[in-house]
Amino acid sequence: MSVLEVRNVEAFYGAIMALRGVTLDVEEGEIVTILGANGAGKTTLMKTVSGLMDPEKGQITFDGKRIDHTDPDRIVRMGLAHVPEGREVFPYLTVEENLRMGAYARKGRDFSDDIELCYGYFPILKERRNQPAGTLSGGQQQMLAIGRGLMARPRLMLLDEPSLGLSPLLTQEIFGIIKRLNAEQGVTMLLVEQNAHVALATAHKGFVLEMGRIVMAGSSEMLRNSPDIQEFYLGRKEESQRGQKRWKRRKTWR
Amino acid sequence: MEVLQLLIGGIATGCIYGLVALGFVLIYKATEGVNFAQGDMMMFGAFLALGFVNSGHMGLPFLPGVLLAAIVMGGVGYGIDRVVVRQLFGQPQFSLVILTIALGFVLRFVAGTIWGYTPVVLETPYSGRSLSLGGVIIGYEDIITILVTGVLTLLLWAFFAKTRLGLAAQAASQNQMAAYIVGVPVQRLNSIIWGLSGAVATIAGVLYASKGAIDPNIGLLGIKAFAAAVIGGFGSLPGALLGGILIGVVEPLAARYLPSGISQMSPYVIMLVVLVTRPNGLFSQIQAKKV
Numbered sequence: 196m197s198v199l200e201v202r203n204v205e206a207f208y209g210a211i212m213a214l215r216g217v218t219l220d221v222e223e224g225e226i227v228t229i230l231g232a233n234g235a236g237k238t239t240l241m242k243t244v245s246g247l248m249d250p251e252k253g254q255i256t257f258d259g260k261r262i263d264h265t266d267p268d269r270i271v272r273m274g275l276a277h278v279p280e281g282r283e284v285f286p287y288l289t290v291e292e293n294l295r296m297g298a299y300a301r302k303g304r305d306f307s308d309d310i311e312l313c314y315g316y317f318p319i320l321k322e323r324r325n326q327p328a329g330t331l332s333g334g335q336q337q338m339l340a341i342g343r344g345l346m347a348r349p350r351l352m353l354l355d356e357p358s359l360g361l362s363p364l365l366t367q368e369i370f371g372i373i374k375r376l377n378a379e380q381g382v383t384m385l386l387v388e389q390n391a392h393v394a395l396a397t398a399h400k401g402f403v404l405e406m407g408r409i410v411m412a413g414s415s416e417m418l419r420n421s422p423d424i425q426e427f428y429l430g431r432k433e434e435s436q437r438g439q440k441r442w443k444r445r446k447t448w449r
Numbered sequence: 450m451e452v453l454q455l456l457i458g459g460i461a462t463g464c465i466y467g468l469v470a471l472g473f474v475l476i477y478k479a480t481e482g483v484n485f486a487q488g489d490m491m492m493f494g495a496f497l498a499l500g501f502v503n504s505g506h507m508g509l510p511f512l513p514g515v516l517l518a519a520i521v522m523g524g525v526g527y528g529i530d531r532v533v534v535r536q537l538f539g540q541p542q543f544s545l546v547i548l549t550i551a552l553g554f555v556l557r558f559v560a561g562t563i564w565g566y567t568p569v570v571l572e573t574p575y576s577g578r579s580l581s582l583g584g585v586i587i588g589y590e591d592i593i594t595i596l597v598t599g600v601l602t603l604l605l606w607a608f609f610a611k612t613r614l615g616l617a618a619q620a621a622s623q624n625q626m627a628a629y630i631v632g633v634p635v636q637r638l639n640s641i642i643w644g645l646s647g648a649v650a651t652i653a654g655v656l657y658a659s660k661g662a663i664d665p666n667i668g669l670l671g672i673k674a675f676a677a678a679v680i681g682g683f684g685s686l687p688g689a690l691l692g693g694i695l696i697g698v699v700e701p702l703a704a705r706y707l708p709s710g711i712s713q714m715s716p717y718v719i720m721l722v723v724l725v726t727r728p729n730g731l732f733s734q735i736q737a738k739k740v
Contacts, residue, residue, distance in 0.1 A: 245630055247626065247629065247630065266634070266636075267629045267630050267632075268629060268632045268633060268634045268635070271630065271632035276630075277630040279626065279627065279630060283624055283626060283627040284624070284627065285619070285620045285623045285624050285627060285628075286623055286624070287619070287623055288616070288619060288620060288623065292616060295616070296616065296617070296620050296628075296631050296633075297631050299613075299617060299631050299632045299633055300631065300632025301632075304613075343631065347631065347632065
């Protein structure tokens with residue numbers, strides 16, 4: 196059964212149509228990635244799923260229950276955590292308070308086991324536990340944002356551009372941890388990423404979003420081998436017969 | 450001796466400005482909107498207390514009456530946000546400014562209709578009595594104002610620093626979107642903060658009323674409190690309180706030692722000077738976002 200089903204979702208910013216009927220499924224235990232250029236609607240899709248935006252049309256089902264037109268705080272309680280683009284930590288709260296806020300939606304008061312678990316995955320956070328989150332470096336803030344999402348004990352985690360503004364080495368590290376979280380904690384992941392190389396290496400399957408539509412879907416393996424993806428997302432250049440680069444190659448899905 | 454006398458009176462008055470400024474800052478931090486009806490909420494709270502306590506009205510004992518007024522005003526604040534302000538969620542800032550100014554008028558006329566426009570005096574067990582300490586005469590109401598402000602500040606600090614809800618309120622004020630996605634019911638929290646600021650305004654109103662007569666126009670004191678909040682940095686709770694005390698102290702000193710008229714101007718002169726020299730206020734909490 197699919198954990199998340201998105202059906203024909205349309206979303207608007209005022210008069211601008213950002214999603215033009217998106218349909219996708221995320222199966223339990225998978226890492227699913229959404230590729231797409233700037234302005235394709237990736238972040239909009241994430242916000243619509245987590246409830247920060249309401250879709251104009253279409254349905255979103257999580258665990259068999261409708262979650263479109265539901266407030267985000269209710270959706271987190273159902274087990275869907277959103278790690279937003281650009282980290283969005285609470286700058287004046289300490290690292291530990293940030294993590295504790297991540298468990299706000301859960302019942303109970305003692306989350307020290309979960310906090311230790313986060314520190315296990317991100318040891319640097321333990322060193323900085325009493326420091327205000329605003330004083331962390333960008334990479335550490337990203338780790339904190341993921342840790343905060345983890346604190347909600349989600350069944351599905353939405354990760355919006357975890358590599359934003361990070362060095363290639365740190366990106367590798369973060370994606371390694373994402374993979375481990377998926378394998379060890381069984382968290383299903385929906386991952387939005389600009390860096391198609393690392394995203395396709397991490398994910399099981401992927402969708403390509405362009406101008407608010409899904410234009411391609413398939414296993415990571417298949418996407419990696421597709422000539423369109425290779426040229427437009429992985430940046431591999433083909434030589435034409437005349438030995439020059441062909442400038443006007445068209446995408447075959449149009 | 451004279452300076453000391455003026456100083457103590459000024460600190461007490463400043464505490465009241467500070468408490469009203471605190472109400473401004475509470476709502477601003479939580480919702481990023483300015484409630485220009487804050488002064489009128491103080492006035493309304495004072496009248497509610499008067500309605501519960503005065504012998505001509507309900508005649509309850511003083512302390513329960515004041516607490517009841519604070520609770521009722523908390524409910525009024527919660528209700529204002531729930532019923533009116535929430536409709537503007539996501540609208541431009543300016544609409545909230547207009548709305549709250551109008552709300553101030555409404556509160557003023559409601560109070561005028563119920564309790565009349567002639568100045569009335571709140572019956573307190575301590576007004577008019579004073580203590581003589583080595584030549585300095587301190588009114589009981591001044592001592593109580595300073596004490597109550599101190600206690601209230603400690604309570605608010607404990608609420609924000611120690612409770613789950615307080616931590617959520619801090620989080621929501623620092624990053625509303627992130628608070629939403631970790632499961633804080635931001636809109637309900639905003640209503641609670643409005644309620645809290647209504648209750649704080651009531652305490653400020655009672656303290657104000659114990660220093661003299663009140664009428665429905667005392668809410669205009671809110672403008673001075675607004676200046677105090679700006680001086681303090683508008684995002685800082687201790688800043689608001691200290692800004693209020695600064696204004697409260699400067700006013701009587703200016704009235705005594707400077708030409709007439711300067712005293713009335715002084716809060717705004719200080720505000721201008723602060724805005725020019727330290728645009729973020731004296732106790733700002735501004736930090737650039739890392740990308």
